[in-house]
Amino acid sequence: MQRRRLRERLLYFAIVPSIVFAVLVLGGIALRTTLQIEKARQQTVFDATLTLADERVDRLDKLIIAQDNVVAAHVDIANLNTIARRWLPTASRETPTVRAILVLDLSHESRDVLAFASRAxxxxxxxxxxxxxxxxxxSLNFDGDTEELRHLHQIIDQQSILISYWQRTYAGRRYLVVAWHDVPRLVHDVFPRLYRDIDRGNSRMNVIDEEGRIVFGPPIKGGEFTVGRPFPTTLYNWRLQIALTSADDLGDKVERQRMVELGMVGFAAIVVLVGVTIIIFASMKERRLAALKSDFVANVSHELKTPLALVRMFGEILLADRVASEDKRRQYLQIIVSESERLTALIENVLDFAKVERGKAAYEFAPGKLEDVVSRAVDVYRYRAERDGxxxxLVSAEGMPEAMLDARAMELAIINLLDNAFKYAKDGGRVDVEVASEDDAVVVRVSDRGPGIDPDEQERIFERFVRGRRAGEQRIRGSGIGLALVKHIAESHGGSIEVKSPILEDGRGSVFVLRIPVSRGHAPRKLPIAGASSVA
Structure with missing residues (x-):
């Protein structure tokens, strides 16, 4: 038995830490996953903003380059006089930002202007x-492919200048074609189409110069999801800034989601820990209950063994006709009867308690006098009182009201209270039983002058299989179910049972108070005690 308990205890203390460790590991993994998901969400928002910025700056570059290609198509180096005639009629439609076209002769150091066409x-x-x-x-770049389209963007005298240029060779001579873009027209006509009300108002953007001054658009408050991209080839001294107006909302949403997920992880951990705690306490309670049941079996076995041994011993004496006198015969027979009654009471206690445990206890209530039930119970203990000295x-008030009660169950409750009092009354030699009416209840008080009950045990002794500390110290017999059965019977009658201790000045004695409500329509009457009876 001890080895099995040791194995169970080792298994118990191995499983519980394992569960707690597993919960902590799972919580850590969940937390790490949550943080990684949050980081991935932030990266997704940043990538989306960056992609939008790249698309917007590329759109402006493509628009300007498309106009440069139109200019290149209209410029015929072999016949420079036709540039104005070919370009100006469609200039406002095809090249709205190009203000003028120039052709320079690069073959001479003077770089003469060979052709010039202007819209204004x-x-x-x-x-x-x-x-x-x-x-x-x-500042022009003539390295590399000389016929490649290139751009020059500079700020001169606080004015932004943008030109597109490329070289052409004809008849052994080099020419430079220059398209002068109207930057103010770009800012006032093109930028609003490209950078206003983007994504249905879900983003904000502006254009700033090298010194951070706003060229176009509203001020943007820097945030976690704000990016800036320079224009790649055209207005490369300017930057396009984009900040999602939903960035704050996205950030708040990510934070809320993170808090929710962290809360769920924490809640799950708390639930598991609470569950483990409940399991621990339930296991401890079950272990205590198992120990109490073991003690109960041992006590009941001893309670059965003692009266059976007496019955057998005196029965064998009577059977062998080894009785000295007729008085001894009657005494032996009386002992057999009393011990048989004791066995019967114990077995009835066990059977009734078993019904209570299975929830099958049934009571037959009827109007009755509680004082009569108490009187019968005292008569049952008359011989034992005489034997134990x-x-x-017994004190009963007259004219007490009736109560709805199961006479048999209530007699069993009183017998258990008397049995408990007798166990501890040997030192005091007296048990007082009082029946009286108080308010709307009939009250039975059973008091003894024993060692008393500790305050911290006065609630627990009504639990099943629980016995007081002094019962173990003084080796007083008992099963631990009597008072639990009394409590069940009292509560089934709508009443209560309580104990008060000590009741004497020397710190000794206990009194058990049983309250049973009176029947409706029969109000109790408070009468003086009319009579008393004693059994000694």
């Missing part, structure tokens, strides 16, 4: 020619 001729054209030949020409003092 004026003094600004002359200023642009001087600017091109004086300050911009040195205990005085039973």
């Amino acid at each position: 001729p004026g003094r600004e054209d002359d200023a642009f020619r001087r600017l091109l030949l004086g300050r911009l020409f040195s 205990i005085v039973v003092h």
